[in-house]
Amino acid sequence: MSQASSGHLLGLIRRGRATTRGELQRVTGLARSTVGSRLEPLLRAGWIRETPGPAESSTGGRPAVRLEFDASHALVLAAVLETRSARVALLDLSGRVLDEHVGPLSIADGPDRALDLLGERFTRLLERAPHRDGVGPARICGAGLSVPGPVDAATRRLVDPPIMPGWGGHPLPERMGAVLAERLGTDPALPILVENDANLMALAEQRHGHPDCSAFLLVKVSTGIGAGMVIDGGLYRGIDGGAGDIGHIRTADAPCVCGSRGCLAAVASGRALAARLTAEGVPTASGSGVRELLEAGHPDAVRLAREAGRVVGDVLTTVVTVVNPGVLMLAGDLAGPPFLTGIRELLYRRALPRTTAHLQVVTSRLGDRAGLIGAAVLLADELYAPERADRRLATVAPARSVGRTTSVA
Numbered sequence: 001m002s003q004a005s006s007g008h009l010l011g012l013i014r015r016g017r018a019t020t021r022g023e024l025q026r027v028t029g030l031a032r033s034t035v036g037s038r039l040e041p042l043l044r045a046g047w048i049r050e051t052p053g054p055a056e057s058s059t060g061g062r063p064a065v066r067l068e069f070d071a072s073h074a075l076v077l078a079a080v081l082e083t084r085s086a087r088v089a090l091l092d093l094s095g096r097v098l099d100e101h102v103g104p105l106s107i108a109d110g111p112d113r114a115l116d117l118l119g120e121r122f123t124r125l126l127e128r129a130p131h132r133d134g135v136g137p138a139r140i141c142g143a144g145l146s147v148p149g150p151v152d153a154a155t156r157r158l159v160d161p162p163i164m165p166g167w168g169g170h171p172l173p174e175r176m177g178a179v180l181a182e183r184l185g186t187d188p189a190l191p192i193l194v195e196n197d198a199n200l201m202a203l204a205e206q207r208h209g210h211p212d213c214s215a216f217l218l219v220k221v222s223t224g225i226g227a228g229m230v231i232d233g234g235l236y237r238g239i240d241g242g243a244g245d246i247g248h249i250r251t252a253d254a255p256c257v258c259g260s261r262g263c264l265a266a267v268a269s270g271r272a273l274a275a276r277l278t279a280e281g282v283p284t285a286s287g288s289g290v291r292e293l294l295e296a297g298h299p300d301a302v303r304l305a306r307e308a309g310r311v312v313g314d315v316l317t318t319v320v321t322v323v324n325p326g327v328l329m330l331a332g333d334l335a336g337p338p339f340l341t342g343i344r345e346l347l348y349r350r351a352l353p354r355t356t357a358h359l360q361v362v363t364s365r366l367g368d369r370a371g372l373i374g375a376a377v378l379l380a381d382e383l384y385a386p387e388r389a390d391r392r393l394a395t396v397a398p399a400r401s402v403g404r405t406t407s408v409a
């Protein structure tokens with residue numbers, strides 16, 4: 001029965017596997033009237049909409065009405081935390097950015113201060129949003145936080161994050177929910193997602209640029225180094241959310257922020273390069289400082305980035321051999337030609353030709369927005385998964401007769 005529930009039909013529509021009533025009948029084996037009654041609540045909630053399909057002129061038949069997920073019926077708040085700044089945005093469920101803001105925020109100040117600042121900035125975004133389409137707290141269906149550290153998938157708390165002292169084990173989702181409830185009047189049980197930054201970036205880039213790639217790997221090199229994997233269309237987090245945490249693999253003998261020695265991030269991250277440049281007489285504060293120098297073509301920054309690319313490429317040789325991805329994407333502050341060249345030099349020299357024959361090594365397409373878009377995509381995947389969609393549909397008020405309404409978890 002659940003195989004053919006409203007949520008199940010929604011899943012087929014969202015994935016593009018069936019986009020007309022006729023196709024839904026064929027795929028599910030349901031009678032036309034049953035398909036109609038299962039679509040009813042989805043149409044009433046405003047989750048899907050009907051649009052006229054192309055006219056079948058040759059047969060003179062009526063054009064089939066197309067069904068599509070209405071990605072703008074609800075909105076998402078998302079924040080990407082970096083070490084010294086935060087990017088906040090209001091997005092629709094497809095990841096379209098309606099409005100965004102970038103401002104200073106120091107991760108070193110701890111989670112409570114950061115959540116207060118985010119609450120303030122989310123409020124400002126909603127206040128300046130155009131109200132003619134009913135944009136307001138009532139249409140927010142969830143919020144997503146992207147963090148530069150490992151996250152436990154079950155509790156959505158950070159686990160011993162090396163560059164986020166004081167954040168480990170903090171009840172981020174509960175606190176964020178409380179801050180938003182107080183400031184915006186949203187449901188305190190509003191779904192709040194906390195996810196590793198490289199994971200969200202990987203999900204966004206895969207879904208928007210490489211939807212057919214069944215093994216997608218993204219490496220983020222900013223202040224730290226991390227990787228995200230999308231396997232068969234979904235995030236691969238590993239048993240403890242530690243998959244892709246390549247920044248603290250031992251490579252050379254240098255002290256690292258995690259307290260250990262010789263980590264990859266201690267020699268090849270934005271933080272490491274900033275320190276090297278400073279020692280060489282080019283004062284550089286952080287990964288974003290290195291980025292500015294690279295964009296200006298500073299020869300020392302270019303040389304060090306290429307060297308760092310080789311060190312990361314050495315580690316990626318093993319990763320690529322294990323995962324055999326179709327796409328390896330470089331993202332973050334250091335994602336540019338010098339670093340990419342360094343990675344390629346090592347990768348093609350060391351890895352087996354079979355593992356690199358069909359491998360595309362590319363740089364990010366979505367850039368600084370990837371994390372925000374990934375948060376919206378992941379939230380939509382979770383909230384509209386068949387069973388959760390069915391539970392939510394049972395409580396959602398109809399959007400068609402009374403205008404836009406709150407979607408509940």
Ligand SMILES: [Zn+2]
Nearest residue numbers: 248256258263
């Ligand atoms: Zn380390």
